[in-house]
Amino acid sequence: MCGIVGAIAQRDVIGILLEGLKRLEYRGYDSAGLAVIDSESGDLQTLKAVGKVKKLVDKVAAHPVKGQLGIAHTRWATHGVPSESNAHPHLSDTEFALVHNGIIENHNELRNELIGKGYRFASETDTEVVVHLLHEVCKQQDIDLLQAVQLAIPRLHGAYGLCVIRANEPDRMVVARSGSPLVIGVGIGENFVASDPLALGQVTDRFIYLEEGDIAEVTRDSIRIFAGTEEIKRPITRIKSEIDEIEKGEFGHFMLKEIYEQPRVIKNTLSGRISDRHVLEEAFGVKSKAIFDQVDNVQIVACGTSFHAGLITKYWLENIAKMPCQVDIASDYRYRNIIVRPGTLFVTISQSGETADTLAALRYAQELPYVGRLAICNVATSSLVRESDFSLLTMAGREIGVASTKAFTTQLVALLLMSLVLGRRNGLDEESEAAYIRDLHQLPDIVDKALAQDQAIQRLSIQFADKHHALFLGRGPQYPVAKEGALKLKEISYIHAEAYPAGELKHGPLALVDDKMPVIAVAPNDELLGKLKGNLAEVSARGGKLFVIADESAGFDDEVDYQLVRLPPVPEVLAPIVYTIPLQLLSYHVAILKGTDVDHPRNLAKSVTVE
Ligand code: G6P
Numbered sequence: 001m002c003g004i005v006g007a008i009a010q011r012d013v014i015g016i017l018l019e020g021l022k023r024l025e026y027r028g029y030d031s032a033g034l035a036v037i038d039s040e041s042g043d044l045q046t047l048k049a050v051g052k053v054k055k056l057v058d059k060v061a062a063h064p065v066k067g068q069l070g071i072a073h074t075r076w077a078t079h080g081v082p083s084e085s086n087a088h089p090h091l092s093d094t095e096f097a098l099v100h101n102g103i104i105e106n107h108n109e110l111r112n113e114l115i116g117k118g119y120r121f122a123s124e125t126d127t128e129v130v131v132h133l134l135h136e137v138c139k140q141q142d143i144d145l146l147q148a149v150q151l152a153i154p155r156l157h158g159a160y161g162l163c164v165i166r167a168n169e170p171d172r173m174v175v176a177r178s179g180s181p182l183v184i185g186v187g188i189g190e191n192f193v194a195s196d197p198l199a200l201g202q203v204t205d206r207f208i209y210l211e212e213g214d215i216a217e218v219t220r221d222s223i224r225i226f227a228g229t230e231e232i233k234r235p236i237t238r239i240k241s242e243i244d245e246i247e248k249g250e251f252g253h254f255m256l257k258e259i260y261e262q263p264r265v266i267k268n269t270l271s272g273r274i275s276d277r278h279v280l281e282e283a284f285g286v287k288s289k290a291i292f293d294q295v296d297n298v299q300i301v302a303c304g305t306s307f308h309a310g311l312i313t314k315y316w317l318e319n320i321a322k323m324p325c326q327v328d329i330a331s332d333y334r335y336r337n338i339i340v341r342p343g344t345l346f347v348t349i350s351q352s353g354e355t356a357d358t359l360a361a362l363r364y365a366q367e368l369p370y371v372g373r374l375a376i377c378n379v380a381t382s383s384l385v386r387e388s389d390f391s392l393l394t395m396a397g398r399e400i401g402v403a404s405t406k407a408f409t410t411q412l413v414a415l416l417l418m419s420l421v422l423g424r425r426n427g428l429d430e431e432s433e434a435a436y437i438r439d440l441h442q443l444p445d446i447v448d449k450a451l452a453q454d455q456a457i458q459r460l461s462i463q464f465a466d467k468h469h470a471l472f473l474g475r476g477p478q479y480p481v482a483k484e485g486a487l488k489l490k491e492i493s494y495i496h497a498e499a500y501p502a503g504e505l506k507h508g509p510l511a512l513v514d515d516k517m518p519v520i521a522v523a524p525n526d527e528l529l530g531k532l533k534g535n536l537a538e539v540s541a542r543g544g545k546l547f548v549i550a551d552e553s554a555g556f557d558d559e560v561d562y563q564l565v566r567l568p569p570v571p572e573v574l575a576p577i578v579y580t581i582p583l584q585l586l587s588y589h590v591a592i593l594k595g596t597d598v599d600h601p602r603n604l605a606k607s608v609t610v611e
Helices: 014-027 053-062 107-116 128-141 145-155 254-260 262-270 288-292 304-320 356-366 383-387 406-424 430-451 454-461 478-493 502-507 529-541 572-594
Strands: 003-008 031-037 044-050 069-075 090-092 096-104 158-166 173-178 183-186 191-194 206-209 214-218 223-227 230-232 297-302 325-329 344-350 372-377 390-393 469-474 496-501 518-523 545-551 562-567
Touching: 003 014, 003 096, 003 158, 003 173, 014 031, 014 053, 014 069, 014 191, 031 053, 044 053, 069 096, 069 158, 090 128, 096 128, 107 128, 128 145, 128 158, 145 158, 145 173, 145 214, 145 223, 191 214, 254 262, 254 572, 262 406, 262 430, 288 372, 288 406, 297 304, 297 356, 304 325, 304 344, 304 406, 304 478, 304 572, 344 356, 344 406, 356 372, 356 383, 372 383, 372 406, 383 390, 390 406, 406 430, 406 572, 430 572, 454 562, 454 572, 469 478, 469 502, 469 529, 478 496, 478 518, 478 572, 496 502, 502 529, 518 529, 518 572, 529 545, 545 572, 562 572
Parallel strands: 297 325, 297 344, 344 372, 372 390, 469 496, 469 518, 518 545, 545 562
Antiparallel strands: 003 069, 003 191, 031 044, 031 069, 090 096, 096 158, 158 173, 173 214, 183 191, 183 206, 214 223, 223 230
């Protein structure tokens, strides 16, 4: 969602703040702002701009400000439209400035109370109540900023990562975390704060991860952390700079770069986790064996693209591990009355490891009698990994494009490894496991071959650019693949796209089919191919335009009405991974033709850290 950067130094911090915001822009991008305090003049100055960070950079160039203490923010609107007045930092008089990620649920009640005390609100945001509340607490009790935050926090309901500065305490910033990630960057004679260490890669490689409920006071040469009012210590972690990964290189967009990285990152996700014949179970960590030994059912919870990875895993668990599996959307799961069957493993899937609903589901699951909680995640230091019993990291590297691509296929690889580990305990014999492992060893090359269809897909994409709707069809595990294809298309090209299990066609969606409705079918040469062909004939008979991603040996060549993308033969178990690739490329090329902002689609954010 939104991004926070803060800095306190002897030097001017404007450059640090702006560079940090640029690095965080992938999270949210409808407006940006900063506030700085200049130690010479003592003035608190703010600048804000609607749109991308570049707009704020231009504004700073036109109206230079400087300061040795500053906070900055990129916003993704929740309460109130994107506008300068709703952009952070929010002020109380010209004394306090605050940036916030998350949602303050009781903001109406606090707003009324503060209006009653004479505070004037300049924005429609929930955040603004916090800055006035801190002002009020300081005024009432004549205390400093740290004490004010400690006293005010219990009054806030909801989720927050916040950072606040005060003009007459120009030597410190105070931060608090509950439900929204925050790190402190440790420098030499200067310190920093951010919602993601990526923002600070240019100034430090040493970080302190704040835990839930932590409050910290950061000065140039000290960092004091409190759990409530009790001072505590948190370890410093060294993280190597990931600057290279946030360059687009020869590619026009991060999304395309990330699509093309898939053979390499799939290899990385497999590396050290499989031998010639087995999954190396130790990769799941020391605690995993005792937990896996008890599992005879799996509950998966995730959001968005990660949820689709869960839906595919259900087929693998049934086929390979002969195990039942339930897959739920996190925002739904977290509010249900969940009944846990004995022997159930709880699995979350998340690229970021910070998705609010997935984290809340994990926290709910901590109270329930699961045999263990496993996170399949791309960020080693994320809240999800830290709060789970064990984890398997996807080695996708930093994913910047909002539309998830390489994170999804590496999640599938990790989940296939999990299915094999559970299968081994439930009757999967050594030879069968070895056959799956042989298939996995081939996967990076097969993905490469799927990428070689790029130009053919680009040519097809021309036929989508003027369409308003599209229908994606698949059967069995290809149905979630079709869902992922539809999600990609709608996310970045804004074409309304729906996915259906092909067998459901007659129960409604066939009524939508005419010559203006492109229908995209996912057709590997599996045991459901015959059934799928029957469904496609129904579409063809109604004048529907068919685009079929098919195994080259699936016998579609004689179908004159069908436009084909041919893929090489793929082992059945790997088909969901490989058939995803052409769908990613299709959505990318359609978006390019439509001229949308591929890496930053409107209204969306990379990491959804609010409910
Ligand atoms: C957002 C992103 C999606 C992602 C989803 C879940 O909606 O735009 O790409 O799939 O969040 O995110 P997670 O980090 O939990 O996988």
